[in-house]
Structure formats: structure tokens, C-alpha cells
């Protein structure tokens with residue numbers, strides 16, 4: 426649906442009134458909202474949050490009013506309410522607008538400002554620094570630093586962060602500039618490496634390129650690309666996100682490819698919305714829309730293309746947890762299940778509440794640790810009921826969160842990205 430262009434929003438960066446007015450207060454979204462289920466508070470439901478945004482829009486509530494930011498930041502931005510909504514409310518855009526408005530209206534403490542500067546400006550856009558951090562995190566985990574610091578003040582928070590560090594050591598080897606298609610060429614794509622993916626899951630990026638190549642796709646891996654800005658958008662920092670978007674568009678738009686491939690659901694949803702992010706920039710809007718039109722999740726692209734190479738057999742019971750930004754943000758539901766069923770030997774079991782957030786939600790597990798833990802516990806319970814050996818997902822944040830939950834539960838099940846699983850199956854041939 427095309428949104429007519431107004432000013433950036435009615436209140437600077439705030440939620441767009443036209444999107445707010447689509448809500449008819451029917452409440453059909455309420456049973457799908459994880460924070461409403463946990464807290465049972467109307468203002469922590471999509472409908473309640475929209476009402477608060479409307480109050481701000483109408484001047485009945487200040488954007489820095491006590492309590493408003495709490496309801497807005499307790500939202501996971503999981504967008505399950507968008508899937509449920511019959512009126513086409515695009516809740517992700519609303520809550521992200523509300524956060525940007527809050528950040529402009531409310532002075533944060535010097536410490537919070539310093540942390541934001543460090544994370545959003547000094548780390549995420551700089552892959553070499555993130556790579557060092559990923560290696561330090563892995564080393565700290567191996568040395569069990571989390572156990573040592575947990576009893577100290579602030580140590581619990583650091584220990585929880587280290588719990589999320591993947592067991593697999595980050596790869597230091599850069600990907601090749603291109604991976605040639607096997608056999609007849611069926612497509613030509615550019616791989617978006619991401620920031621966290623590139624630093625901590627470079628092996629998954631390589632697996633993605635190899636799986637595509639095995640299916641007749643030539644994969645370019647452009648060196649000139651940066652963080653997509655998704656975490657900035659979710660945290661109310663759209664100005665920085667726009668700058669990253671412009672850099673990515675300028676670096677990648679001239680490539681002669683069928684698609685920009687992304688294997689992290691959160692990044693994919695954001696890359697597909699560059700047109701929205703830059704809607705008020707006359708020099709970039711059209712370029713952003715063109716760019717977004719070419720973005721595809723690797724799963725989506727591969728399922729549309731169809732497997733030309735048959736994977737080898739894997740003897741495993743497998744379940745799949747939908748990343749919110751793939752399911753609700755990009756409406757990709759059937760494709761991952763079809764690819765899993767295409768692997769010989771795999772016994773696929775549907776996961777209860779697979780469409781519910783695992784509590785990772787960008788940096789939600791850091792900013793709202795208690796709610797995040799409750800959601801993770803609920804997810805792990807569902808996984809246990811499947812009896813699966815492997816839990817498949819398609820987003821680095823979900824992968825880290827689910828793995829941490831299963832480890833803490835003493836579960837023998839492991840978590841794997843769908844592209845890694847496919848590569849493993851091809852390796853088994």
C-alpha cells in the first residue's frame with residue numbers, strides 16, 4: 426500500500442497520523458501480542474500503544490511524559506500485530522516513529538548517550554571493530570568470564586550478554602569477492618553481509634553463497650557495504666539509519682544483479698523499507714525504492730528459484746522457529762518449511778507458537794532482560810515438546826537467543842541457520 430507523503434511526520438519524526446487512523450480499535454491483534462500476554466495491560470498492547478500515540482499526536486500527551494516511553498520501549502517491534510490486523514495498520518513504522526519522537530523529546534543521561542554513541546556510531550557501522558568484539562566475546566566465553574563476574578554489581582548484565590555469544594568461534598577469513606555458479610547459470614545476485622552476521626556468523630554467509638552457487642546462482646560479495654541500520658531504526662535513531670542506507674544504496678545500486686540477497690531477517694525487513702526510510706529525501710527516494718525492490722531473503726529467493734541440486738540425506742528431527750521480521754515483516758512463511766521438507770531424511774515437526782517472538786528482538790534481550798527471559802522460557806518449553814534435534818531459524822539474534830535458552834535448559838537440541846543446514850545437507854551427498 427502506498428502512503429501519501431506528508432512532512433516527515435506530524436510531529437517531526439513521530440508516527441504518521443495516516444497510519445494511526447487506520448486502527449479501528451477492534452482488538453483482533455491483542456491475542457497475538459506477546460507483551461499483552463505477559464503483562465495483561467491494555468497500554469502494552471498494540472491497540473493501547475496506538476491510542477497513546479494518538480494522544481501525543483493530538484497534543485493530549487507529551488512525548489516525554491512519564492510512562493509513555495516505557496510502553497513504547499516494552500514493545501518488541503515483532504510486528505505480529507501487523508499480521509493479525511484487518512485494517513492494514515503498519516505497527517512497525519508506528520512504533521519506530523514513536524521511538525524517534527521520544528529520543529528527540531527526552532534528554533537521556535550522559536551514560537545512556539555515551540552507550541548509544543558507542544554502539545550505534547562507533548561499533549555497528551565498523552565491521553573491523555565488530556569483528557574484534559566478536560573474538561573478544563568468544564574468548565571471554567571460553568575463559569568463563571561470565572561465571573566470574575555474575576556476582577559483581579553490573580556483572581549479571583555482562584554475564585547475560587556473554588550467555589548469548591555463539592559457541593562457534595567467529596571466522597577471521599573474509600569471503601571471496603565472488604562465488605561462481607555450479608553448472609548452468611540461473612541467476613546473479615549480490616550478497617549483503619550485514620554487521621553482526623559478518624562479525625559473528627561469517628560461516629553462515631559463506632554457506633549462503635555456496636548453497637546459492639550449488640543451485641546455479643553466481644554470487645557477488647561486494648566489499649563496499651555497511652550495516653543496514655535496522656537496529657538504529659528500532660532504537661529511534663533514524664538519522665543515522667538514513668546515512669547508512671544512503672551508503673549502501675550508493676555502493677550497491679549499480680551492480681548488474683537480479684537481487685540483493687540477505688540472510689538475516691531483521692536486516693532484510695529494514696533493507697526492504699529503505700524507500701520508506703528515505704521517503705522525504707527527494708534525491709534518494711526513488712533510488713531507495715528501486716534498491717528495496719531488489720532485496721530478497723536468501724530463503725525467499727531460493728524457494729522461488731527452486732532447488733536444482735538435490736541435498737544429501739540428514740537423519741534428524743527438525744523444527745523451525747519463524748524470525749518475526751521474516752514472518753511478520755516480510756511475510757515469508759511457507760518457503761523455509763518447503764526447503765526443510767526438500768532435505769531427504771529430515772523429519773519436520775511444526776513448533777507451537779513458532780510465530781511468537783523468542784525475546785531477542787534486536788537488543789530487547791539487553792534492554793528488557795526480564796520480559797525477554799519470560800518469552801525465551803515459553804519458547805524453550807515449546808521446543809522441548811517437539812523432541813527436535815535441530816531448531817532451525819534465519820536470523821542471528823534469534824539464533825543466539827534460542828541457543829542460550831536451550832543451553833540454560835540443558836537441552837541437547839542445537840540451533841542452526843537454514844542456510845547452514847542446507848550446506849550441511851549438500852556436504853552429506
Ligand code: SF4
Nearest residue numbers: 448449451452454510
Ligand atoms: S491495530 Fe488493527 S487489529 Fe489492532 S485494534 Fe487496531 S485495527 Fe484492530
Ligand code: SF4
Nearest residue numbers: 458500501503504506
Ligand atoms: S509489535 Fe509485537 S510486541 Fe509490539 S505491539 Fe505489536 S505484537 Fe505487541
